Amino acid sequence: MENAIQLNEIFEPELLAEIEKKGQYTSVKEGTVIMDFGDIVRVMPLILKGSVKVSRMEEDGKELLLYYINAGETCAMSFTCCMQQQPSEIKAVAEEDVDMLLIPVNVMDEWISRFSTWKSFVMNTIRARFAELLKTIDQVAFQKLDERLINYLHQKEKATGSSLINLSHQQIADELATSRVVISRLLKKLENDKKLLLYRNQIKLLKEL
DNA sequence: ACATTAAGTGATT
């Protein structure tokens, strides 16, 4: 169930000591807004446990889901924003109870030149996120909503560590910026294909989608 | 038993 990570498997002892010294350990409850639109970001969160939902505001006030940050990852946006002290373009909400380490911006530069593991860690998260964003852009551009939905369910499964997803069709529709009817139809099709089971406010994923 | 909310469906654009 728990997907907490072992920092000592990724970083060398010297860096771990630095993280211990400079990082601020924080726990927030489910639903907490960690970062909102327009906030000036001064820290870079390193997620230890739980997951964080990152979304973007659209013109009409709707929120479009961008991606999730899972345990062991950091926020690529916060990195690019905080280095330049730019206001956040995104909103981050704790999807479940979250434990994280807040790394102050001012040590980032130093760590990147001092620790190669830190540099590759940061670069990797940015690269991975960028690839993911390109993927969703592709899907949006070609209107492959069914793929996006499957993608979304997978992320959800990974984030919660459970194949039971507790969401209404409406909630999913909101996050993918579409209508409930469309989601219901797509889910129904997936159910007929034996990919999942539908209940009220709950979806059970079956083996491989 | 009744009201409310979630989900399923056909028809239309």
Place this chain on the structure above:
DNA sequence: AATCACTTAATGT
């Protein structure tokens, strides 16, 4: 794929 209009099913009071 979106919207409408309507039905059916599940849940709360």
